[in-house]
Amino acid sequence: METRTARALAHGRQAICSRLSGAGLRPTRQRVALARLLFCRGKRHLTAEILHAEAQQEDIHVSLATIYNTLNQFTDCGLLRHVVVSGLKTFYDPDTSEHAHFFFEDDESVLDVPEDSMVVAHLPEPPAGYEIGRVDVVVRLRRTPV
DSSP, X not given: OOOHHHHXXXXXXXXXXXXXXXXXXXXXXXXXXHXXXXXXXXXXXXXXXXXXXXXXXXXXXXXXXHHHHHHHHHHHTTSOEEEEEETTEEEEESOOSSOOEEEETTTTEEEEOOGGGOOOOOOOOOOTTOOOOOOOOEEEEOOOOO
């Protein structure tokens, strides 16, 4: 007899496979395992290193290079969004909608700016032959001196 947990896991796996296939990616074992970590743990922002550590904790055997490749594939096909906070630090956001981010400099974490609290207006006209693909806004925060 199939348990409720087993049915939920099977349904979750099926949903992830459909999501990957719909984005044009073959749902390999590693992609499905990483997608589960990315998309089934609530709203959050991850680095490749954080995802690698979570994969190791879950006994998902995958190299950091494979993590980077998978994150880039997911981003290229629209499943994730890059949030670049510095030349050396990139976060990945499963929420691909247009929204801004706070970057907390003290602990290097990222949080979504509340949707209605910011408006980006008066964008410059792009050069001839170009269009604006996306506007990324990262608001950097540091603690006020005491």
